Amino acid sequence: VEEFERIASLQARLQASIVTQPPREASQTPLVKVGIGDDAAVFTTDPETDSLVTTDSMVEGIHFLPETLSWYDVGYKCLAASISDIAAMGGQPTVAVMALAVPKDLPMAALEAMYDGIGTLAARFGCQVAGGDLVGTNGPVVITSTVFGSVPKGSALLRSGARCGDILFVTGALGGSAAGLELLTGGGVLPDDERAVLQGLHQRPLPQITAGQILRECGASSCNDISDGLASECNEIAHASGVRLRIEKSRIPMPPAAVNLARWQRKDAVAYALYGGEDYQLTGTAAPLAFAAALARCESVGIRLTAIGRVESGDGVVSEAPDGHLEVVEPKGYNHFS
Amino acid sequence: VEEFERIASLQARLQASIVTQPPREASQTPLVKVGIGDDAAVFTTDPETDSLVTTDSMVEGIHFLPETLSWYDVGYKCLAASISDIAAMGGQPTVAVMALAVPKDLPMAALEAMYDGIGTLAARFGCQVAGGDLVGTNGPVVITSTVFGSVPKGSALLRSGARCGDILFVTGALGGSAAGLELLTGGGVLPDDERAVLQGLHQRPLPQITAGQILRECGASSCNDISDGLASECNEIAHASGVRLRIEKSRIPMPPAAVNLARWQRKDAVAYALYGGEDYQLTGTAAPLAFAAALARCESVGIRLTAIGRVESGDGVVSEAPDGHLEVVEPKGYNHFS
Numbered sequence: 001v002e003e004f005e006r007i008a009s010l011q012a013r014l015q016a017s018i019v020t021q022p023p024r025e026a027s028q029t030p031l032v033k034v035g036i037g038d039d040a041a042v043f044t045t046d047p048e049t050d051s052l053v054t055t056d057s058m059v060e061g062i063h064f065l066p067e068t069l070s071w072y073d074v075g076y077k078c079l080a081a082s083i084s085d086i087a088a089m090g091g092q093p094t095v096a097v098m099a100l101a102v103p104k105d106l107p108m109a110a111l112e113a114m115y116d117g118i119g120t121l122a123a124r125f126g127c128q129v130a131g132g133d134l135v136g137t138n139g140p141v142v143i144t145s146t147v148f149g150s151v152p153k154g155s156a157l158l159r160s161g162a163r164c165g166d167i168l169f170v171t172g173a174l175g176g177s178a179a180g181l182e183l184l185t186g187g188g189v190l191p192d193d194e195r196a197v198l199q200g201l202h203q204r205p206l207p208q209i210t211a212g213q214i215l216r217e218c219g220a221s222s223c224n225d226i227s228d229g230l231a232s233e234c235n236e237i238a239h240a241s242g243v244r245l246r247i248e249k250s251r252i253p254m255p256p257a258a259v260n261l262a263r264w265q266r267k268d269a270v271a272y273a274l275y276g277g278e279d280y281q282l283t284g285t286a287a288p289l290a291f292a293a294a295l296a297r298c299e300s301v302g303i304r305l306t307a308i309g310r311v312e313s314g315d316g317v318v319s320e321a322p323d324g325h326l327e328v329v330e331p332k333g334y335n336h337f338s
Numbered sequence: 339v340e341e342f343e344r345i346a347s348l349q350a351r352l353q354a355s356i357v358t359q360p361p362r363e364a365s366q367t368p369l370v371k372v373g374i375g376d377d378a379a380v381f382t383t384d385p386e387t388d389s390l391v392t393t394d395s396m397v398e399g400i401h402f403l404p405e406t407l408s409w410y411d412v413g414y415k416c417l418a419a420s421i422s423d424i425a426a427m428g429g430q431p432t433v434a435v436m437a438l439a440v441p442k443d444l445p446m447a448a449l450e451a452m453y454d455g456i457g458t459l460a461a462r463f464g465c466q467v468a469g470g471d472l473v474g475t476n477g478p479v480v481i482t483s484t485v486f487g488s489v490p491k492g493s494a495l496l497r498s499g500a501r502c503g504d505i506l507f508v509t510g511a512l513g514g515s516a517a518g519l520e521l522l523t524g525g526g527v528l529p530d531d532e533r534a535v536l537q538g539l540h541q542r543p544l545p546q547i548t549a550g551q552i553l554r555e556c557g558a559s560s561c562n563d564i565s566d567g568l569a570s571e572c573n574e575i576a577h578a579s580g581v582r583l584r585i586e587k588s589r590i591p592m593p594p595a596a597v598n599l600a601r602w603q604r605k606d607a608v609a610y611a612l613y614g615g616e617d618y619q620l621t622g623t624a625a626p627l628a629f630a631a632a633l634a635r636c637e638s639v640g641i642r643l644t645a646i647g648r649v650e651s652g653d654g655v656v657s658e659a660p661d662g663h664l665e666v667v668e669p670k671g672y673n674h675f676s
Contacts, residue, residue, distance in 0.1 A: 041433070043432075046384050054469065057439050095381050098393070101397050130391055137399075139476070142475065144393070146484040148486070
């Protein structure tokens with residue numbers, strides 16, 4: 001939330017400077033249709049396709065520690081965050097560039113491992129790594145991915161399309177990444193196989209490109225990827241769409257191993273899903289018929305799509321407590337290691 | 339050079355992984371025509387236009403210090419580095435995204451100043467800032483700009499087109515940025531007006547978009563922007579084109595104030611131009627008739643274009659010493675504060 005407010009205020013400044021200063025050397029200006037404030041920016045220079053662009057940075061000590069991610073995972077996960085933003089728009093990632101700031105004494109093997117993680121994920125989605133920048137730093141490693149994508153013109157899934165009566169859905173299962181992080185930082189004990197599942201969900205989340213494209217083709221009304229936790233993402237949709245989202249917490253799908261860890265830790269398992277972040281699944285809304293069509297297509301390709309609530313008039317995100325009272329689901333974000 | 343070798347080795351790794359892993363979810367793959375190793379990557383999805391993309395990071399303590407750049411300059415200069423890469427391809431910048439890693443205690447005014455510097459430069463070139471990412475760090479500020487651009491299909495100026503008999507040229511005057519940096523870090527004394535000129539060249543270099551477009555339209559055979567010093571950029575052209583470049587050092591245009599500073603510092607002024615870097619002017623090659631056409635068009639819009647040598651068979655970069663012997667101009671790069 002704080003990040004969003006800062007960016008919104010800075011973006012207002014940029015818009016002002018764009019408006020007040022006439023371009024002196026511009027020969028061709030693309031139309032930015034959707035700027036800061038959605039998962040990716042949408043712009044157009046071509047009559048049939050909208051272009052998407054998104055950028056994500058990860059910082060050593062803030063977003064990862066040696067015990068939570070290998071260097072391979074660092075490269076993989078930074079690119080995954082950007083590809084996931086393209087997924088949330090229903091797009092296809094096409095080209096990526098990577099920028100790395102690394103200490104001079106970082107072993108070449110660490111750099112190679114990061115690039116292997118990047119290359120493996122990029123290849124999986126047919127996204128080409130077109131270039132990069134590599135600079136020295138006296139501080140922690142900072143890795144930045146920028147991914148370019150495309151969608152058929154006018155069809156990008158935004159956060160702002162949710163309408164009363166729509167179904168609220170999520171793809172996959174949520175909370176695995178947060179549970180995996182808890183295990184990796186020394187919290188809790190689980191059998192090895194369950195531990196491996198949760199750590200894998202934290203270290204190598206899979207962006208939901210196919211799900212996003214199905215949702216777009218079936219006419220979903222809004223979509224967001226789950227980078228900061230379901231509570232935060234749903235609040236963004238509610239705010240952008242001017243509606244209220246009602247979540248039925250008991251319907252949120254979670255990996256069984258995360259539920260086991262919560263029991264061991266004497267925590268409420270659903271907190272991993274609501275406030276954990278970095279699952280890189282999708283959440284969004286669709287009218288009932290569009291949802292049914294998407295559900296059928298997702299089932300046919302092995303993607304789990306689950307209705308977890310509905311869209312109402314009002315604002316914010318609410319959930320019904322066991323006693324029947326409504327409680328507000330605050331947009332608490334993911335607080336890395338800070 | 340070290341950076342180039344590391345990137346080349348890492349890029350080879352990425353190419354290998356792209357070839358060996360079939361894309362599982364790819365529906366549309368753009369052709370990357372020119373990848374890592376030129377100023378910007380060139381790719382195509384559209385029948386009439388080639389797309390360009392480039393990314394540049396700047397790190398506090400490595401690329402700038404509080405006494406060398408204001409926060410406004412930091413934003414301006416990071417974006418300028420990327421726009422300059424687009425200029426070197428003869429392109430038009432269209433969309434930019436910025437990623438910032440900043441300490442939690444960085445004042446909001448510093449962030450606003452960075453964005454003002456970004457916004458002012460972007461507006462000047464009709465480039466829209468479409469989005470960004472803002473994350474925390476426990477280390478120095480790291481700012482990354484990624485700029486997209488376009489050129490008519492197949493017309494991007496590469497480093498690899500220099501041919502024997504071509505003229506070697508530069509735009510503007512060189513060495514001002516390095517001389518300005520020397521003044522800013524306490525080296526030498528100059529009258530206030532000369533000092534202001536040189537510091538301005540270091541803090542707010544102007545990317546040469548119009549010059550790049552003229553050079554492309556007139557059929558220049560190669561081009562490179564001067565980010566690491568003329569010696570380094572000319573060696574890149576020589577290497578990529580398989581030719582030798584012969585520089586006549588006495589013809590390299592320099593700001594008079596830089597020549598004055600060199601006299602005061604008892605240095606060879608041309609070293610600022612050859613090894614100083616960050617002038618963000620262009621160097622390249624053109625057949626004589628193409629050069630004459632570009633010269634006429636540059637003169638008509640107030641851009642200085644100067645022949646400083648020629649292209650010969652062989653390799654590397656050489657210069658004729660006063661005694662008539664040839665000396666090799668080594669690709670010594672720019673060594674920031676490290």
